[in-house]
Amino acid sequence: MKTKEQIQKYNKEYSSRPEVIAWAKIRNARLERKKVRQEYKKSDKGKEAEKRYVRKNWDKNAPLREKHLLWRYGITPEQYNELFEKQKGLCAICGKEQEARLHVDHCHNTKVVRGLLCGNCNRALGLMKDNIEFLLKAVNYLQDHV
Numbered sequence: 761m762k763t764k765e766q767i768q769k770y771n772k773e774y775s776s777r778p779e780v781i782a783w784a785k786i787r788n789a790r791l792e793r794k795k796v797r798q799e800y801k802k803s804d805k806g807k808e809a810e811k812r813y814v815r816k817n818w819d820k821n822a823p824l825r826e827k828h829l830l831w832r833y834g835i836t837p838e839q840y841n842e843l844f845e846k847q848k849g850l851c852a853i854c855g856k857e858q859e860a861r862l863h864v865d866h867c868h869n870t871k872v873v874r875g876l877l878c879g880n881c882n883r884a885l886g887l888m889k890d891n892i893e894f895l896l897k898a899v900n901y902l903q904d905h906v
Contacts, residue, residue: 825837829864832864833864833866833871833873834871834873835864835873839873840864840876843873843875843876844862844876847862847875847876849862851876851877851878851881852865852874852875852876852877852881853877853878853881853885854878854880854881856878858878858879860878860879862876862877862878863876863877863878863879863882864876865877865882865885867890868890
């Protein structure tokens with residue numbers, strides 16, 4: 761078993777090697793570029809660029825969306841469109857029309873599709889772990905504190 765001093769000595773020698781220094785510079789540059797890219801994506805300009813990309817490549821990525829629907833939820837694009845028409849393009853919970861595509865809501869235990877939801881309603885159900893008791897407690901809490 762190596763002592764703490766032996767490990768520190770090895771680490772000091774290892775980190776002074778030219779190839780390790782070169783690798784660290786490259787790695788740090790990657791991290792900096794990644795941070796810049798993340799900041800850009802969060803900016804208004806970055807969000808607009810993402811929307812343009814999605815619009816431009818919508819048709820090209822259709823097969824991927826179809827595969828995802830079938831693989832993840834077991835429904836075809838036609839079944840998705842039927843649900844969409846049945847709900848008149850509105851979220852099944854809040855009833856608001858969305859600019860973005862509606863999310864497929866499903867039971868995580870039985871994998872049965874329940875309907876289409878906006879992003880906020882879908883996240884809310886997920887954060888409440890699809891637990892009716894949690895949701896009722898949340899309703900009671902809101903009623904008591906309004």
